[in-house]
Amino acid sequence: MKPETLAIHAGNLYKISTKDVTPPINLSTTFLRDEDGGYSGGHMYSRVSNPNRSALEKALADLEKGADACAFSSGNTAGMSLFQALKPGSHIIAPDDMYWGFKKQLQTIFKDTLEIDFIDQTDIAVIKSSIKENTVLIWVETPSNPLLKITDVTAIAKIAKENNLILACDSTFASPCLQNPISLGADIVMHSSTKYIGGHSDVLGGALITATKNELWEKIRNVQQIGGAVPSPFDCYLLLRSIKTLPYRMRAHSANGLALALYLQKHDQVEAVFYPGLREHPQHEIAKTQMSDFGGMLSILVKGGAAEARRIVNAVKLFAQATSLGGVESLIEHRASIEGPDTKTPQNLIRISAGLEHIDDLIDDLKQALA
Ligand SMILES: *Cc1c(COP(=O)(O)O)cnc(C)c1O
Numbered sequence: 001m002k003p004e005t006l007a008i009h010a011g012n013l014y015k016i017s018t019k020d021v022t023p024p025i026n027l028s029t030t031f032l033r034d035e036d037g038g039y040s041g042g043h044m045y046s047r048v049s050n051p052n053r054s055a056l057e058k059a060l061a062d063l064e065k066g067a068d069a070c071a072f073s074s075g076n077t078a079g080m081s082l083f084q085a086l087k088p089g090s091h092i093i094a095p096d097d098m099y100w101g102f103k104k105q106l107q108t109i110f111k112d113t114l115e116i117d118f119i120d121q122t123d124i125a126v127i128k129s130s131i132k133e134n135t136v137l138i139w140v141e142t143p144s145n146p147l148l149k150i151t152d153v154t155a156i157a158k159i160a161k162e163n164n165l166i167l168a169c170d171s172t173f174a175s176p177c178l179q180n181p182i183s184l185g186a187d188i189v190m191h192s193s194t195k196y197i198g199g200h201s202d203v204l205g206g207a208l209i210t211a212t213k214n215e216l217w218e219k220i221r222n223v224q225q226i227g228g229a230v231p232s233p234f235d236c237y238l239l240l241r242s243i244k245t246l247p248y249r250m251r252a253h254s255a256n257g258l259a260l261a262l263y264l265q266k267h268d269q270v271e272a273v274f275y276p277g278l279r280e281h282p283q284h285e286i287a288k289t290q291m292s293d294f295g296g297m298l299s300i301l302v303k304g305g306a307a308e309a310r311r312i313v314n315a316v317k318l319f320a321q322a323t324s325l326g327g328v329e330s331l332i333e334h335r336a337s338i339e340g341p342d343t344k345t346p347q348n349l350i351r352i353s354a355g356l357e358h359i360d361d362l363i364d365d366l367k368q369a370l371a
Helices: 003-009 051-063 075-084 100-108 124-130 153-162 215-227 233-243 246-265 284-290 305-315 335-339 359-370
Strands: 068-072 091-095 115-119 135-141 166-170 188-192 206-210 270-274 297-302 331-334 349-353
Touching (some): 051 206, 075 215, 091 100, 100 115, 246 297, 305 331, 305 349
Parallel strands (some): 166 188
Antiparallel strands (some): 068 206, 297 349
């Protein structure tokens, strides 16, 4: 072969047999066909599937006790893919405290094609009375963002079954290690893997996991493969790498989350603490039945309104003032100013993502910032 040909073809090991303990990152966008035109390697084109994404999807499905998973390029696309799989004119029952990005998505992208009611899902009677002729989906988010409301997935799953509705659960705040909505009767679980699953604030991703491979799931898989909002092989590699430490990280996030909640609850400057692990949380008993621990997310209301809340998030030294959550580093944010002028989030609300630093250092930092 001439140098030009060699430069392109030398070292291309199409049949890797190095028996890696850690799977390699398969960057190839396309895969060799067999003589008969088939794909005995199992992959054809990387948007449709690739080894890293298949490995991630298998891990996510197994962790959530589901039948299959679809990985997406962000949490928002994961949710959007389910909304896109619904017939136009369908009615969705969504939570009033829905993650603001989804609320925005439904109110803008889907405003002419889907009908949505945002209701208080901690009240089962309100859910029942919201069901209409064209209702197809109940979307719950538990714990919710940013008020840490808990919805009773088992009770809502019963209503969904009785009325032949799909139940989907945004389980991002819990991660697959603290609750498994499919085991509680949900049909679909959604995660922003940007958060706890990724865990290091360095990769965007999202996922849907299904209880059964049914007609709806086929549509979702189509939206993923033909729509093409898929994560890169490197993103999938990072997420799978992160998943290896997820159970241990969630224990430490939960321990720090509870310790911060208990500390803040006793602080003079704090009006309220929202954390499902507190006995005083209005849905603590439900949280105890459906979660194995309560995670690292909490919100507080501080005395002195928006001005004081903004002073505090600027006064911290160890916490990073930034949005997002679930990373090893602790984050703090004035939530209302992130969500914009039409938000219903209280102006004196501060949202905290407890990271994995030592709890004494975290408490010391909040103590000096609140003083
Ligand atoms: C961040 C988040 C999302 C959206 O995920 P992205 O990865 O940012 O697109 C959805 N739901 C919840 C609860 C979130 O925290």
